[in-house]
Amino acid sequence: MSSKQENIEHLVYKFNQASITPEELDTLIEWYNSRDDQQVTIFTDLYESEEEVKSRIRRGLLSKMASEHKRPKSHITLIRWIAASAAILLIAVITWKVFNDKLHPQMSAKVEKEILPGGNKATLTLANGKTITLSASQEGIVAGEKITYLNGTPVAGSSAADADQAAMLSLNTPRGGTYKLTLPDGTTVWLNAESSIQYPARFATEARTVKVTGEAYFQVAKDYLKNGDRKPFRVVSKDQEIEVLGTHFNVSAYSEQPGTKTTLEEGRVAIKNKSGRVVLSPGEQSITLNGKTSVKAVDVASQTAWRSGKFSFDDKPFEETMNEIARWYNLKIIYLGGIPQEELVGDAFRNQNIHLVLRILDVAQISYDLDVERRQLTIKGKK
Numbered sequence: 001m002s003s004k005q006e007n008i009e010h011l012v013y014k015f016n017q018a019s020i021t022p023e024e025l026d027t028l029i030e031w032y033n034s035r036d037d038q039q040v041t042i043f044t045d046l047y048e049s050e051e052e053v054k055s056r057i058r059r060g061l062l063s064k065m066a067s068e069h070k071r072p073k074s075h076i077t078l079i080r081w082i083a084a085s086a087a088i089l090l091i092a093v094i095t096w097k098v099f100n101d102k103l104h105p106q107m108s109a110k111v112e113k114e115i116l117p118g119g120n121k122a123t124l125t126l127a128n129g130k131t132i133t134l135s136a137s138q139e140g141i142v143a144g145e146k147i148t149y150l151n152g153t154p155v156a157g158s159s160a161a162d163a164d165q166a167a168m169l170s171l172n173t174p175r176g177g178t179y180k181l182t183l184p185d186g187t188t189v190w191l192n193a194e195s196s197i198q199y200p201a202r203f204a205t206e207a208r209t210v211k212v213t214g215e216a217y218f219q220v221a222k223d224y225l226k227n228g229d230r231k232p233f234r235v236v237s238k239d240q241e242i243e244v245l246g247t248h249f250n251v252s253a254y255s256e257q258p259g260t261k262t263t264l265e266e267g268r269v270a271i272k273n274k275s276g277r278v279v280l281s282p283g284e285q286s287i288t289l290n291g292k293t294s295v296k297a298v299d300v301a302s303q304t305a306w307r308s309g310k311f312s313f314d315d316k317p318f319e320e321t322m323n324e325i326a327r328w329y330n331l332k333i334i335y336l337g338g339i340p341q342e343e344l345v346g347d348a349f350r351n352q353n354i355h356l357v358l359r360i361l362d363v364a365q366i367s368y369d370l371d372v373e374r375r376q377l378t379i380k381g382k383k
Contacts, residue, residue, distance in 0.1 A: 114353060114354075114372065115329050115330075115331070115353075115354040115370075115372055115375060116329075116353070116354075117176070117328060117329060117350055117351050117352065117353070117354070118175075118176030118177055118178060118193055118328045118329065118330070118350070119136060119176070119177070119178070120134075120135075120136050120137070120138060120139055120140075120177070120178065120179060121134075121136055121173060121174055121176060121177030121178070121179070122134045122171055122172060122173045122174075122177055122178075122179035122191070123171075123172050123174075124141065124147070124155065124158065124169065124170070124171055124172075125169065125170040125171075125172065126158060126169055127167035127168060127169055127201060130157065132155060132156070132157050132158055134149075134155065134179065135149065138150060138151070138153075139179070139180050140179055140180025140181055140182065140190075141155055141171070141179070141180075141181055141182070142181075142182040143169070143181065143182065143183055143184050143199065143201075144184050146158075146159065147159070150180070150182075167200065167201045168198050168199065168200055168201075169198070169199055169200075169201060170196055170197070170198045170199075171191060171196065171197050171199075172195075172196040173191045173192070173193055173194060173195050173196070173214070174193070174194065174330075175193055175194045175326075175327050175328075175330040176193055176327070176328060176329060176330040177193055177194075178190065178191060178192055178193060178306075179191050181197060181199075183199055183203075183208075183210070183221075184199075184200075184201075184202055184203055185203055185208055185221050185223050185233075186221035186223075187208075187218065187219065187220045187221045187233065188218070188219040188221075189210075189216050189217070189218055189219075190216065190217045190307055191214065191215070191216050192214060192215035192216065192217075192252075192306050192327075193214070193215075193327040193328050194214050194254070194327045195212070195213060195214025195215050195216055196212070196213050196214060197210055197211065197212050197216060198210060198211040198212075199211075203223075203231075205225075206225065206231070207231060207232045207233075207234060208223065208231060208232065208233045208234065209233075209234045209235075209236065210234070210235055210236070211235075211236045211237070212235055212236070212237045212251055212253060213237070213238070213253060213254075213255070214252075214253065214254055215250070215251065215252040215253070215254065215306070216235075216250070216251055217248075217249075217250045217304060217306075217307050218235065218244070218247075218248065218249055218250075218251070219248050220233045220244045220245075220246050220247055220248075220249075220267075221246070222245075222246040230245045230246065232244070232245065233245070233246075235251060237251055237253035237260050238253040238255070238260045238288075239259075239260055239273055239274075239288050239289075239291065240260050240262075240271055240272065240273045240288040240293070241271075241272045241273070242262055242269050242270070242271060242272075243269065243270045243272060244267070244268075244269050245267070245268065246267055247264065247265075247266055247267020247268060247269055248264075248265040248266040248267060249262060249263060249264045249265060249266075249267070249269055249280075250262070250263040250265070250303060250304045250307075251263075254323070256323065257320070257323070258289060259287045259288055259289035260287070260288045260289075261285055261286070261287050261303075262280065262285065262286045262288075263284075263285040263298060263300055263303040263304060264280040264281065264282050264283070264284055264285070264300075265282060265283075265300045265304065266282055267282070268280070268281070271286045271288065271293050273288050273291055273292075273293055274291045275291050275292050275293065276293075278293045278295060280295065282300075283297055283298065283300055284296065284297055284298070285297075285298040285303060298315065299314065299315065302314045302315060302316075305347060306324075306350065309349060309350050309351060310347050310348065310349055310350060311324060311325065311328075311347055311348045311349075311350055311357065312347045313344040313345055313346055313347065313348075313360060314345050314346070314347075315343075316343075316344070317343075318339055318340050318341065318342055318343065318344060319339050321344050321360075322377075322379070325354075325357060325358075326377070328350055329354050329357075329375075330375060331354075331375050331376065331377050332374075332375060332376045332377070333376075333377045333378075333379065334376060334377070334378045334379070335378075335379045336378060336379065336380050336381065337380070337381045338381070339379075340364075340366055340379065340381055340382060342364045342365075342366065342382070344360050344361075344364055346360060346363075348360065354370070355370075358370065358377075361379075365382060365383045366379065366380075366381070366382065366383065367379075367380040367381060367382070367383045368380060
């Protein structure tokens with residue numbers, strides 16, 4: 001991908017994050033207009049439906065993409081171009097909505113339902129069983145004598161001051177939710193969708209132990225015993241225990257997933273189960289299944305892409321990829337005729353409209369239907 005294309009992809013990301021500056025937006029629109037399609041702003045007295053606008057602009061974008069990809073290139077580059085181009089389509093459609101609502105106010109009453117991406121959603125369960133719905137405008141909380149949001153604002157209704165050391169709290173994310181937790185020792189944990197972490201109000205003096213279901217990314221802070229040795233940090237998950245001394249790693253332990261995956265980015269961890277103990281080096285992933293643990297080299301960035309606000313489809317089974325999408329958009333997936341064996345490649349931003357993410361299926365020639373009302377995605381198989 002050229003530096004100009006990378007810059008455009010970055011601008012698309014900033015646009016979707018609502019952090020783009022007016023000057024950058026001008027650059028983005030100028031790039032789109034340079035594709036020789038009609039101007040992004042559509043001034044017309046002739047009513048044109050949103051689907052007609054999308055269809056017309058999509059044809060122009062695909063035509064330009066084809067002309068700029070005459071030489072064979074990787075699927076990854078192509079998919080990134082599709083994601084970027086489709087996001088430009090959103091600019092046109094959003095502008096169309098503004099002007100069309102002014103020209104045809106009677107049409108604006110009909111709002112099409114959409115399946116939106118997930119966001120900051122979580123609940124905190126205290127030691128006494130009380131559950132608190134956390135603010136969606138905040139990215140995470142800090143555990144300690146007082147429980148606060150990352151900006152220092154107290155979490156209403158929470159207090160850890162009187163909790164004893166053994167009291168356990170739980171942070172839980174629903175489907176379509178993610179949240180960040182800073183533990184009492186300074187360790188930072190990011191929870192992916194449909195996940196939970198149980199942790200004590202105060203860690204024990206000899207070790208630090210938490211329990212995880214679903215998926216979580218850890219940056220473990222170093223802590224020391226009185227004798228100067230490092231205090232162990234342990235993560236208990238499905239069928240295994242991770243022992244850490246200070247490191248960055250990802251653990252994926254969803255109940256429907258075959259096996260528990262631990263991916264090491266930095267440092268050193270030991271995976272323990274009924275069969276024994278395996279030590280991971282950076283860039284390795286362990287899979288614990290049926291009491292046995294295997295190890296392989298992986299692309300860590302791909303395995304932890306969710307932490308950067310992306311889906312990465314590389315080197316993952318089809319069903320695993322679709323489960324990841326389903327959890328984030330809160331979808332039910334139905335397979336007609338079995339699960340396709342195609343391996344999807346490329347990536348997409350997690351803040352995009354579901355229709356843009358599903359372009360990955362179009363590229364792979366997979367036939368599907370999306371029922372927005374029922375939040376159901378039906379995979380029909382190869383076209």
